[in-house]
Amino acid sequence: MANLKIRSYDATDLESCRALWGELTQHHRDIYDDQSIGGDNPGLYFDEHLKRVGPERIWLAELDGVVVGLTGFILEGGEAEVEPVIVTSNSRGDGIGRALLEHVKDEVRKLGVSMLSIRPVARNAGAISLFHDFGFRTLGHIDMFMELSPDSERVWKSGLTLHGHEFRH
């Protein structure tokens, strides 16, 4: 994309980043059919992320001067994790997500870090499809959980198997 630019975070980007984080939450609300995910002001999770990783580990995608995407990474224990990667809903499917991933990969490589991970929720099939195609082909830890509350209203999907075992997601 000729007019796509990936640039560093600047303090004036705060509201755009909060809005993009809100879009990430909305995507999770939609795929889990649960509009309560993320609480009343999910955009504020961006502020926590910013505090945790610092502005030098956050980048924005700008298309024709308009912010359309956000990415970054967490560096811990000598390993890097892409977090987050978000493209605004009406610009998805045009290669911006892939460009953001390329950018993070290059930045992490520059630090000499040899392992890069990403942690989508198991139900985020679209994102998993992109990440797999991009090169995330190795599985590390798997989060396995059980519900302890009998009145949970979540409807789980079936159809994922690992080592021959069936999981809901």
Ligand SMILES: CC(C)(COP(=O)(O)OP(=O)(O)OC[C@H]1O[C@@H](n2cnc3c(N)ncnc32)[C@H](O)[C@@H]1OP(=O)(O)O)[C@@H](O)C(=O)NCCC(=O)NCCS
């Ligand atoms: C995941 C995301 C960042 C990808 O950004 P993007 O700019 O749309 O990605 P690209 O255009 O580079 O790649 C598109 C590919 O992503 C995959 N994909 C992403 N979302 C998809 C969906 N809802 N359904 C099917 N495929 C999807 C497909 O493999 C697609 O390939 P195709 O265009 O050949 O079909 C973007 O969809 C997004 O912001 N989603 C909501 C937030 C989110 O889920 N972030 C990841 C959390 S871990």
